[in-house]
Amino acid sequence: MNILIMVIFVVLAAFTLAAGVMVVTVKNIIHAALWLIASFFSVAAMYLLMEAEFIAIVQVLVYVGAISILVLFAIMLTRHVTGEGVRQLYKRWWIALIVAAALFGVLIVPTVFNYEWAVQPSGAQISIASTVEIGTAFMREYLLPFEVASVLLLVALIGAIVIAFEERSTRRRVLTLAEEVEQRRQRNESLRLAPTTHASETSE
């Protein structure tokens, strides 16, 4: 049983890391978003492995269901500059790599290896933190943070609408597909015409 859990963990961890690497490195931004969804899913599976079923469900609902859809919509709204031809990397990316490696080496690895992980926690209950326990905690000692979180969500909702709102007069008309194809054809034609006139001028 333990070996099985270990194997599942290793597979999930490898998949999560692979998905993370793809998010950071892949050129096409839609693919990056899809890999991000994959990594969210495998992290949710890892929560299930840790018997945190409530958090796993919330992860799938909020991250996979809402946040990734929002990111995909943002990509679609800004699609004209997110193609593969655009230069994507910061020009001194190797400095950033060194900084990240230093962060990992100096800050994180000593914490993991020097802490006494094997010590059994004192006074631990036998019961696992269940959804019932979490719900009770939300209604008792965490009632105020819970309410503040709901107010925060409301504020974020109103803020997002206010920021992204566009006056009707300034809004660009949404083109139908046929109009867009026609527009693109005209643009291509003008591009094709321009070099030829230029060439004829130089030949004369």
Added chain:
Amino acid sequence: MVPVSYYVLLSAVLFTLGVVGVLTRRNALIVFMSVEMMLNSANLALVAFAQRWQSANGQILVFFVITVAAAEVAVGLALLVTIFRSKRTTDIDEINTLKG
């Protein structure tokens, strides 16, 4: 049972990956996704600790982190779309109006 240190190490690697993404990529959307990944790695470590100490408090903190992340994404993407509308770009190197 998987040792907690494995989870912490995995979350550290994920966090570093997110840092690399934030520092190297120039597209604001990818930077956004990398930030989400860093939040996710912090959540992973928190849930691992909650499981080790058999307490609900870690999971409750994760719930609040997810709430704040959702709010952040909503406002951040609205800002991004607005910036794109006025500047026609999502390249963070070109959005430098406030640079001194």
